[in-house]
Amino acid sequence: MKLTWYGHSCFLLETKEGSVVFDPYEPGYVPGLSLPQLEADLCLCSHGHGDHNYTAGVRLSGCRPEFKVQKFECFHDDKQGMMRGKNTMHLVEAEGRRVLHMGDLGHMPSPELTERLGHVDLMMIPVGGYYTIDAAVAAAVVRSLEPGLVVPMHYRGEGFGFEVLSTVEEFTDRMDRVKSLDTNVLEPDWSVDHLTVVLKCPVG
Numbered sequence: 001m002k003l004t005w006y007g008h009s010c011f012l013l014e015t016k017e018g019s020v021v022f023d024p025y026e027p028g029y030v031p032g033l034s035l036p037q038l039e040a041d042l043c044l045c046s047h048g049h050g051d052h053n054y055t056a057g058v059r060l061s062g063c064r065p066e067f068k069v070q071k072f073e074c075f076h077d078d079k080q081g082m083m084r085g086k087n088t089m090h091l092v093e094a095e096g097r098r099v100l101h102m103g104d105l106g107h108m109p110s111p112e113l114t115e116r117l118g119h120v121d122l123m124m125i126p127v128g129g130y131y132t133i134d135a136a137v138a139a140a141v142v143r144s145l146e147p148g149l150v151v152p153m154h155y156r157g158e159g160f161g162f163e164v165l166s167t168v169e170e171f172t173d174r175m176d177r178v179k180s181l182d183t184n185v186l187e188p189d190w191s192v193d194h195l196t197v198v199l200k201c202p203v204g
Contacts, residue, residue, distance in 0.1 A: 018065025032160030046103020126154035128165030
């Protein structure tokens with residue numbers, strides 16, 4: 001299994017059972033970022049905003065992935081969607097692992113939703129605040145779900161991201177175990193548990 005981050009909330013997940021792109025962003029939409037042409041078996045978008053739903057940026061292979069996808073409806077804000085509407089989290093089950101992309105989650109998941117999500121091996125979570133949950137709530141979500149590996153997304157860094165977002169350090173300072181990689185690619189080591197992995201953003 002391989003996970004590649006293209007900045008903001010866009011990832012390519014490649015597995016033995018197929019590939020999927022999560023939340024591709026429109027050209028010129030996210031400051032400092034430029035999305036290359038991507039190819040995958042499937043494209044999943046958490047909601048309809050331009051920094052998450054550029055399906056034209058993904059060339060579909062025509063192959064049908066063999067992995068299972070579950071959708072979990074939630075909200076883009078903490079007011080039942082009154083401010084920014086709904087959000088969909090996608091859970092991919094491949095190679096015997098459960099990989100969760102949380103999209104623009106805007107609230108603490110209810111105990112019922114947490115129970116439905118169940119065990120998560122690898123989780124991509126927004127941490128930048130303003131449009132989504134902030135670093136403190138994101139840390140609480142991690143403590144609630146106890147995923148094996150956590151990859152933060154949707155934050156501001158040097159040369160990229162919306163100015164209103166906070167930096168990833170505001171989240172990682174709340175985590176017990178953090179590893180920063182000098183690459184935007186993660187090939188998960190499943191023997192490591194409860195680890196936050198910060199990927200290098202491909203600026204430009």
